[in-house]
Amino acid sequence: MTVPGVSGRDISEMLTPQGSRRQPLDGFDPDYADIVDYIIRCTHRIWEQKDIGLIETHYADCIRMHLMTGPIDGADGVVANTIRTLAAFPDRTLVGEAVIWSDEGNQTYLSSHRITSSGTNLGPSDFGPATGRRVQFTTVADCLCRANEIIEEWLVRDNSALVIGLGLSPRAVAREQALGDANDGKPAAWRAAAMDRVLTGPSTPFPRAGLPSPDNPETFARALFDQAWNHRRFARLREAYCPAANVQVPGGRSLFGHGEVTGWATAVIATFGNARFRVDHVAAVDGPNGIRDVAVRWEMAATHDGSALYGPPTGRPVYLLAVTHWRILDGRIIDEVTVFDEIALLRQIEGGL
């Protein structure tokens, strides 16, 4: 049986009871028909209906959440984070833009859930006192789900878009946070290990062949990151992207077409000259009218040795955890949303974390 995505479905339709199971979900609550239903419905219940206690039945006690500010262990941390965010943005709505999932075997599913959050900053947040401002920002939650519980999560949020929306300076906020890190300028152990994982990965030979077809999303994603990003063959981006591609990257920055997409890649590498990229996970689902949605979770480790994006180089090591969502049509990327926590990145540049 087909698992419907969010495409073409209004929230009112998605939140009506979905009937019997559409895929094997042993151990999940009986009212969840499939993994997409589980993600959309439990997000609505926990965040919008404020049934925070449901975290107890939807997150494993031993969950590890991976963020660019470091891992959080245990469901108690999830509850605390959720309540703090809701106190800061009590009217937060979470519009599910995409749920791109993969079957990981043994009725375990990886869901890459992209959310547009809207809310009013009525209470103190991680970024300072209440501003009264209305904001919008994008989050991607990559959740590994089994038996009704999220057992591991990789959470990336466009915090710089949020900070800019609050009327604050991303760099000033990051610097303030870095001052509180008290780490003697050295990366925290978790970050050192993550950077080591990326930097010691196997290198690949110079890619002479063109990009493979996105008919195999995993091969395509790995090849694009290898060729365009690791080998700096930016010309490959013109093969991969539609000339009218819309791309959203952190800070709410929107890019259009080959020139600006290539410009972003150039600016990233001009900021982090020795950057190495590692693809962690790829998921893909097919939608209507030949559309294919692909989710790629990836990491970058580098040294801040250039000034293209974030001011004069500091020589500090940086680590980046990101998720990219592509919408592919006729073999080319027509839409992309890439999310990482640019405030956490700037915090590293300022000597924190």
Place this chain on the structure above:
Amino acid sequence: MITLAEMECRLRETRDLSVLDETHLHRAWREDALGRVRGRDRLREAVLASLADEQAGAPTIEARGAEMIAFTTMGGWRGHRWVEREGDRILGETEILDGAARSAALGLDLNDAARAKAANCPMHGPLGELRAGLGQLATSERPALPSGFATTAVEAATALHRIWNGRAINQVPREWRGPREAGEDGAAFVIALLTALPDAVWLPVRGSILDDGRVAVLWRLHGHHLGPGFGGPSTRRVRLIGSSVLSMAEGNIAAEDMLVDTLAMRATAHRPLIDYGPAM
């Protein structure tokens, strides 16, 4: 299914904003040259804020299709609206209004209107080149078309590509209408815009056939405001969204009804720049 014309009338004449619940997905977005709002609730707020200044009244629908309409409001300024659908609901809207004509009709000073429009729209610095990967090569004969571009609109897109990217200004038709400030001389307007944005590139986005058989093309014009006119030079990168309704004859444009928001171009100069530099 509610047509775009019906939707426009319900919004502008009766102020029935509940129509958006019927026509739009909850994930719907709306964009103009300065950015995008996401979510039906925010989109409704944007519509309400825009209508609040305007006199209620039925718009005159001048071109209609499944994906696009062109209209003139009760106040006398024109608009083009494009939509992207998922199923029978609207996922996204691209709105092109004659912002300068609207400001004049509302009695606003053009520069004040530009500043007000820019105030809450901070912008990032520009990234990348405009003519991607072409270097010294001359403009190609045909434009680089997006995935899914309607084959019935390729001829029209190619003709616009020749005008804007090839600078074949002689091919701007005599029968031409654009933003009100352009007057009736299409070639003069194209020259004025390209003088202001000397490195401008024209990029096709979508094409569509209208109910009356004309062709509509949604496009972008990106360039740096390095020349005089339209409140410049500001040196800023200007990212305009434009739309053309075209009558074609033997591969050429016989008549064009186009719109681009020159107020948005003026506003770009006043947008606050997002700064990632070291904190003081």
